[in-house]
Amino acid sequence: MPAGALYAKIGPSIFPYATAVGLGVSGIALLWTAGHGMGSPSDATAAPSLDRRALAWLGAGLAANVVLIGPLGFIAASTVLFACVARAFGSRRPLRDAPIGFALAAVTHQAFIRLLGLDLGSGTFAGF
Amino acid sequence: METLLALGQGFALALDPVNLLWALAGVTLGTAVGVLPGIGPALTIALLLPITYKVGATGAFIMFAGIYYGAMFGGSTTSILLNTPGESATIVTALEGNLMARRGRAAAALATAAIGSFVAGTLGTLGLTFLAPLVVEIALVFSPAAYFALMVLAFVTVSAVLGCSAPKGFASLFLGLGFGLIGVDLLTGQARYTFGVPELLDGFNVVIVAVGLFAVGETIYLALHGPRGVAPRSAVSGRLWLSREDWRRSWKPWLRGTLIGFPLGALPAGGAEIPTFLSYFVEKRLARRPEEFGHGAIEGVAGPEAANNASAAGVLVPMLTLGLPTSATAAIMLSAFQSYGINPGPLLLQTQPDLVWTLIASLYLGNVMLLVLNLPLIGVWVRVLSIPPPLLYGGILVFATVGAYGISHSAIDLVLLYAIGGVGYLMRRFDYPSAPAIIGMVLGPLAEQELRRALQISQGDPSVFATDPLAAALLALAAVALVLPIMLRRRRPR
Numbered sequence: 001m002p003a004g005a006l007y008a009k010i011g012p013s014i015f016p017y018a019t020a021v022g023l024g025v026s027g028i029a030l031l032w033t034a035g036h037g038m039g040s041p042s043d044a045t046a047a048p049s050l051d052r053r054a055l056a057w058l059g060a061g062l063a064a065n066v067v068l069i070g071p072l073g074f075i076a077a078s079t080v081l082f083a084c085v086a087r088a089f090g091s092r093r094p095l096r097d098a099p100i101g102f103a104l105a106a107v108t109h110q111a112f113i114r115l116l117g118l119d120l121g122s123g124t125f126a127g128f
Numbered sequence: 129m130e131t132l133l134a135l136g137q138g139f140a141l142a143l144d145p146v147n148l149l150w151a152l153a154g155v156t157l158g159t160a161v162g163v164l165p166g167i168g169p170a171l172t173i174a175l176l177l178p179i180t181y182k183v184g185a186t187g188a189f190i191m192f193a194g195i196y197y198g199a200m201f202g203g204s205t206t207s208i209l210l211n212t213p214g215e216s217a218t219i220v221t222a223l224e225g226n227l228m229a230r231r232g233r234a235a236a237a238l239a240t241a242a243i244g245s246f247v248a249g250t251l252g253t254l255g256l257t258f259l260a261p262l263v264v265e266i267a268l269v270f271s272p273a274a275y276f277a278l279m280v281l282a283f284v285t286v287s288a289v290l291g292c293s294a295p296k297g298f299a300s301l302f303l304g305l306g307f308g309l310i311g312v313d314l315l316t317g318q319a320r321y322t323f324g325v326p327e328l329l330d331g332f333n334v335v336i337v338a339v340g341l342f343a344v345g346e347t348i349y350l351a352l353h354g355p356r357g358v359a360p361r362s363a364v365s366g367r368l369w370l371s372r373e374d375w376r377r378s379w380k381p382w383l384r385g386t387l388i389g390f391p392l393g394a395l396p397a398g399g400a401e402i403p404t405f406l407s408y409f410v411e412k413r414l415a416r417r418p419e420e421f422g423h424g425a426i427e428g429v430a431g432p433e434a435a436n437n438a439s440a441a442g443v444l445v446p447m448l449t450l451g452l453p454t455s456a457t458a459a460i461m462l463s464a465f466q467s468y469g470i471n472p473g474p475l476l477l478q479t480q481p482d483l484v485w486t487l488i489a490s491l492y493l494g495n496v497m498l499l500v501l502n503l504p505l506i507g508v509w510v511r512v513l514s515i516p517p518p519l520l521y522g523g524i525l526v527f528a529t530v531g532a533y534g535i536s537h538s539a540i541d542l543v544l545l546y547a548i549g550g551v552g553y554l555m556r557r558f559d560y561p562s563a564p565a566i567i568g569m570v571l572g573p574l575a576e577q578e579l580r581r582a583l584q585i586s587q588g589d590p591s592v593f594a595t596d597p598l599a600a601a602l603l604a605l606a607a608v609a610l611v612l613p614i615m616l617r618r619r620r621p622r
């Protein structure tokens with residue numbers, strides 16, 4: 001990155017270079033330890049079984065939250081997120097989860113507005 | 129004498145009903161997050177950082193410190209009853225504590241943990257009270273070069289000494305340093321790593337990085353690889369107290385744990401994990417009946433539980449006197465100071481004496497509250513453990529969203545939060561410690577300032593780091609901390 005002549009010696013580019021070098025050296029060291037069988041035990045063991053369905057539900061919940069929080073507001077988006085995450089953790093009772101998520105989001109929303117004066121954007125649930 | 133007067137003034141302010149309420153809120157919340165596996169004090173304080181816009185500094189820090197202390201108390205409950213550590217600092221407690229619980233001695237294990245935490249927390253706070261003014265006197269003569277060297281030492285120790293692998297610790301540290309670079313350079317106003325995106329000019333928000341790494345990363349990890357179903361929980365029967373025999377066997381480990389935990393916490397090596405492991409091995413070595421270790425020895429609970437609380441007090445020494453955070457929680461607290469426009473460092477005690485002494489006084493009071501919360505009221509916390517995981521982690525992600533979205537109301541921040549959560553998941557999956565990343569991100573910009581200040585004073589001559597005796601000594605120490613573990617590993621036959 002270009003740096004002014006006044007700061008050429010001790011300018012804003014020293015730390016970025018140092019950080020880049022540091023990351024590179026750490027990476028080389030990691031490769032070296034892995035190549036010499038000195039990695040931590042978790043590297044050697046086979047990957048623990050990955051729950052694909054959990055991943056799908058979790059991903060869906062996070063994506064829905066990002067998409068919905070603008071148009072529908074915090075409470076509705078959080079209810080969807082809550083229900084999806086609960087499903088990812090093996091819950092089979094969406095009709096129990098969704099109201100709990102809704103109540104939790106509504107209480108949090110009110111707490112933020114009343115106690116902290118931070119508006120989370122209410123969307124279509126403006127009345128709540 | 130001067131210290132006692134200042135402390136008395138601090139007590140007068142801390143006993144103000146509003147401040148007492150903040151302390152109570154902090155220790156209660158702290159115990160709760162300590163009890164719940166998967167969330168810890170660093171994450172909780174990060175989520176609560178928005179209160180710094182609304183609440184005065186004194187109230188906020190009383191609460192944050194209460195959360196920090198409370199988590200050390202609460203974590204032991206989970207370790208003992210579930211054999212799942214509630215906090216990384218209570219991993220060792222699970223060893224003997226859960227064995228005690230399985231033999232029907234859960235009440236004694238919980239009691240020795242709570243009373244030991246109280247003893248160590250109080251002694252540690254005493255240490256903080258009298259050590260802090262002394263450290264400040266020394267720190268006032270630090271040159272920028274020495275300061276930079278001290279930060280380098282802290283970087284090396286948190287990365288190389290903590291965790292299982294030095295390269296992984298350093299990779300995490302440099303990742304955090306890289307995050308810290310994003311935004312406008314404070315000294316020249318030059319934008320770095322913003323790629324022309326105006327939102328990045330202010331840099332990454334520490335809330336998003338901390339909440340992403342800890343809350344989102346941990347939740348993804350547990351969803352994908354975590355155990356299914358509810359872990360078997362040991363029952364607590366009888367009154368929570370210690371027999372005469374238990375007292376006799378506990379008090380020495382408490383004091384030894386304090387002696388190990390406080391100094392190690394106060395050194396820039398930081399963290400509460402190492403002192404708990406050390407304390408465990410010391411107790412095992414000194415125990416009159418070492419054969420009981422592995423079958424539920426009370427010494428193995430008493431010592432480490434004292435050590436982790438004493439180290440929490442110790443960590444506050446460099447934090448309040450040098451502005452040097454040595455644990456993830458302390459790093460988040462440092463960024464809370466920054467959001468008040470307060471720079472923790474040697475001048476803090478002079479410019480904000482009321483804040484510091486009220487905070488310290490409230491730590492004594494918080495310890496007493498915690499003893500009450502964790503002995504007679506233990507049943508409440510045991511019930512907290514029966515929250516089903518789907519609801520618990522759903523709630524954690526909702527709170528994470530509040531924390532990130534509340535800052536600027538932008539869905540971009542949520543994308544960033546979840547992306548960093550993905551990084552946090554990978555780090556968790558492959559055993560990369562996340563504390564160095566947080567410390568690097570918060571402390572990195574300060575270290576850069578000191579480095580450039582030092583070089584400006586010396587007119588660009590880097591030999592200042594060799595000629596300033598303090599800086600040279602600290603850098604030499606950092607080199608030793610870097611090389612020594614490698615040497616020791618080499619000598620050990622494989």
